[in-house]
Every structure is written in C-alpha cells, then in structure tokens.
Amino acid sequence: MSTTDFVVHNPVEDLLRQDRVPTIWCPGCGIGTTVNSFAHALLGQDIDLSKTAIVSGIGCSGRVSGYMNLDSFHTTHGRAIPFATGLKLANPELTVIVYSGDGDLTSIGGNHLIHAARRNIDLMVVCVNNMIYAMTGGQAAATTPGSSMSTTTPYGAFEPELNMPQLVDAAGACFVARWTSFHVMQLERTMAKALKKKGLRFIEILSPCPTYFQRKNNLGDALTAMVDYKKRSKIKHGCHTWETALEPGGDIIVGEFVDREREDYLTRMRRQLGSHYSEFPEQTEEEISEGACSEC
Amino acid sequence: MPKGSVAITTERCKGCGFCVEFCPTHGLELSSAFNAKGYHPPHMISAEKCSGCNLCGMYCPDFAIFGYKYPANKAKGEAA
Ligand SMILES: Cc1ncc(C[n+]2csc(CCOP(=O)(O)OP(=O)(O)O)c2C)c(N)n1
Numbered sequence: 001m002s003t004t005d006f007v008v009h010n011p012v013e014d015l016l017r018q019d020r021v022p023t024i025w026c027p028g029c030g031i032g033t034t035v036n037s038f039a040h041a042l043l044g045q046d047i048d049l050s051k052t053a054i055v056s057g058i059g060c061s062g063r064v065s066g067y068m069n070l071d072s073f074h075t076t077h078g079r080a081i082p083f084a085t086g087l088k089l090a091n092p093e094l095t096v097i098v099y100s101g102d103g104d105l106t107s108i109g110g111n112h113l114i115h116a117a118r119r120n121i122d123l124m125v126v127c128v129n130n131m132i133y134a135m136t137g138g139q140a141a142a143t144t145p146g147s148s149m150s151t152t153t154p155y156g157a158f159e160p161e162l163n164m165p166q167l168v169d170a171a172g173a174c175f176v177a178r179w180t181s182f183h184v185m186q187l188e189r190t191m192a193k194a195l196k197k198k199g200l201r202f203i204e205i206l207s208p209c210p211t212y213f214q215r216k217n218n219l220g221d222a223l224t225a226m227v228d229y230k231k232r233s234k235i236k237h238g239c240h241t242w243e244t245a246l247e248p249g250g251d252i253i254v255g256e257f258v259d260r261e262r263e264d265y266l267t268r269m270r271r272q273l274g275s276h277y278s279e280f281p282e283q284t285e286e287e288i289s290e291g292a293c294s295e296c
Numbered sequence: 297m298p299k300g301s302v303a304i305t306t307e308r309c310k311g312c313g314f315c316v317e318f319c320p321t322h323g324l325e326l327s328s329a330f331n332a333k334g335y336h337p338p339h340m341i342s343a344e345k346c347s348g349c350n351l352c353g354m355y356c357p358d359f360a361i362f363g364y365k366y367p368a369n370k371a372k373g374e375a376a
Pocket residue numbers: 058059060061062076077100101102103104105128130132133134135136141
C-alpha cells in the first residue's frame with residue numbers, strides 16, 4: 001500500500017467519546033453497526049451538534065448515549081422517553097434523540113412510548129431490537145418472537161410478540177420505519193430524514209445478539225444473523241403496519257412505513273395555551289432576589 | 297492504481313467478519329495473526345480493487361476499520 005500524504009480520518013470518530021472506546025459490546029454485536037449509520041446521518045445534516053442531545057435507558061443498547069460525544073443522559077430503565085420529554089419541553093430548541101433497546105422502550109417503558117406517540121412529541125426514538133433483554137442475561141421480552149428459547153423460556157416462549165411499528169403507528173407517531181443492522185446505508189438515509197422531521201419519529205432496528213438470542217436459539221454467530229437479515233428482508237415502503245409482524249424464519253418487512261404530517265405536542269400546547277404560555281416565564285424582582293418562586 | 301484504501305486499528309477489532317463478508321470487492325480477509333485480545337483482525341488481500349467505498353467502516357461494530365478514497369488528483373499521480 002502506498003503511503004498517504006493526505007489526512008486519513010474516520011468522521012465517526014468525531015462523534016465518539018474516545019476515552020470510552022473500545023466498547024463493552026460482544027464481538028459481532030450489531031449495536032455498534034447502527035451507531036455508524038447514526039453518526040453519518042448526524043454529520044450529513046446542518047444540525048448544530050452542540051444543541052443535540054441523546055438519551056438512553058438501561059441495557060446494552062442503552063450504552064449508546066455514553067459512547068456518543070454529544071450531550072448524553074443515561075436514565076433509569078424504561079424512562080428514557082419521560083426524561084427526553086422533559087428535556088425537549090424545557091429546552092425546545094434541542095434536537096433530542098432517544099436511543100435504547102426493545103426491553104427498555106417497549107417492555108418496561110412501553111407505556112411511555114405509547115404516550116409519546118399519542119402526543120407526537122418532537123423526539124426521534126431509535127429502538128435496537130435484539131428480541132431479548134440482553135444485558136441481564138437473555139430473558140424473554142415483549143419482543144421475543146413466538147417459541148424462541150431464552151433464559152426465562154426454557155421450553156420456548158408462548159407469548160405473542162409485540163409488533164412495534166403497528167403500536168406506534170396506531171398511537172399516532174408521524175414517522176415509523178424499520179431496518180436491520182445489515183441495512184447500513186438505508187438506515188443512514190432514514191435517520192437523516194427522521195432527524196429533520198418534527199413530531200415523534202420511530203425507527204426500529206433489528207440487530208444480532210450473538211451472546212444470548214442467537215446462541216440460545218442455535219442461530220449461529222452474528223455474521224450468520226446478518227446474512228440471514230439480508231436474505232429474509234423485504235423492502236415495503238408505505239405498507240400497512242399490521243403487515244410488519246415478525247415471525248421466526250419468516251420475511252422481515254423493512255422500510256419507511258409511515259411518514260405523515262401531524263401537529264406536534266409543543267405546537268399544540270402553544271396554540272391552546274395562547275398568551276397563558278411563555279417559554280421562559282418572567283420572574284418578579286422578589287423571586288430573583290430570594291432565589292425562589294412565590295409558591296415556595 | 298486503486299481508487300481508495302482502508303485504515304485498520306487492529307487492536308480494536310473483535311474479529312466478527314462483517315467487513316470481510318460485506319466488502320463489495322471481496323478485498324478483505326481475516327488474517328491468521330492475533331491481536332492482543334486474541335482476535336483475528338482483517339487485512340487486505342486485493343488492495344488494487346478497493347474503491348474506498350467505506351462499507352467496511354459502516355459495518356464495523358467496533359470502529360476498527362474504515363475506507364477512504366484517494367483524492368482525485370492522487371489517482372492521476374499528482375499527489376496534493
Ligand atoms: C427498574 C429496573 N428493572 C430492571 C433492571 C434490570 N435490567 C437492566 S438492563 C435490562 C434489560 C434491557 O433490555 P433491552 O432494553 O432490550 O436492552 P439490551 O440489553 O437487549 O440491548 C434489565 C431488565 C433495571 N436496571 N432497572
């Protein structure tokens with residue numbers, strides 16, 4: 001290889017906290033792959049990164065916020081959306097991204113997801129779906145597909161699994177998409193589009209967990225899972241979200257399913273409250289001097 | 297003259313093989329050498345075919361490899 005006389009630099013590095021890499025993720029864990037698409041999507045926009053915040057819950061996927069060189073917050077399990085909601089309402093000029101796992105966002109945090117979609121609050125929610133509670137040892141989640149083996153389903157799961165796109169679509173999200181960690185370029189484009197949209201944007205990413213999901217189900221290693229995603233995925237942009245249910249071994253329907261305009265929470269709130277609402281309420285001189293409001 | 301090349305941080309690699317599998321020019325292979333953690337990092341087997349497309353970089357979950365294109369004038373032999 002000839003020597004290079006120009007600067008060779010991976011732009012993704014600029015968005016990583018260098019002191020935290022290498023990551024704790026297992027070899028072949030797909031979470032890191034999704035971070036590449038996310039970093040490229042962020043860098044390709046004229047978004048002010050100093051006004052961009054990322055919020056995660058707990059889990060392997062929840063580690064993403066800690067690795068990104070953005071304002072980040074690692075909340076308690078299942079509570080990334082409530083924290084992000086408060087952040088956005090208190091500081092509406094921020095671009096707020098929630099990046100977390102299937103267990104965190106749809107199992108313990110499922111109720112928050114429903115209401116964030118109902119409110120159409122201006123957040124981009126990225127859900128890494130490895131179909132399991134990975135960090136805690138591979139227990140079945142609401143997303144574990146029928147008859148799969150997990151630590152808590154030694155005879156195979158029998159609960160029907162959740163279809164995330166259908167859930168958030170029904171609740172009112174303005175943008176709903178699904179890709180897998182195999183679809184790196186499509187995912188980057190979808191994330192770039194979602195970053196620019198107003199309202200609740202939801203992106204599900206199927207991702208291999210070779211340590212628990214793949215191993216417990218004799219599905220081979222991470223590379224086998226990636227090749228399997230490539231084979232089984234069918235791109236169906238705009239398809240009805242009731243068609244996107246995941247069946248073990250069946251087609252994986254991917255694409256951008258919902259992209260609609262719907263008034264977001266803050267706009268609605270400002271319109272309804274009219275002059276009763278001000279972003280930064282003025283404090284009286286007394287309050288300023290006492291450092292507390294008159295109610296305290 | 298290849299259009300691009302890759303930079304590999306071998307010590308970050310965890311040997312998953314994503315870069316090898318999804319390189320469109322099949323220019324990479326996991327080497328038989330070990331890194332300090334005991335994984336086999338990739339190396340180029342046909343550098344002349346590399347387009348610098350960076351698909352390897354997009355797939356690498358450990359930020360251990362990325363592709364880059366040579367500047368246009370470099371390809372013509374007039375390095376900037
Ligand atoms: C309130 C609370 N309950 C349970 C836990 C234990 N816990 C930590 S991570 C996790 C599962 C995370 O699963 P998921 O969101 O799918 O992330 P993954 O690790 O699969 O990426 C659980 C149950 C916790 N930390 N806090």
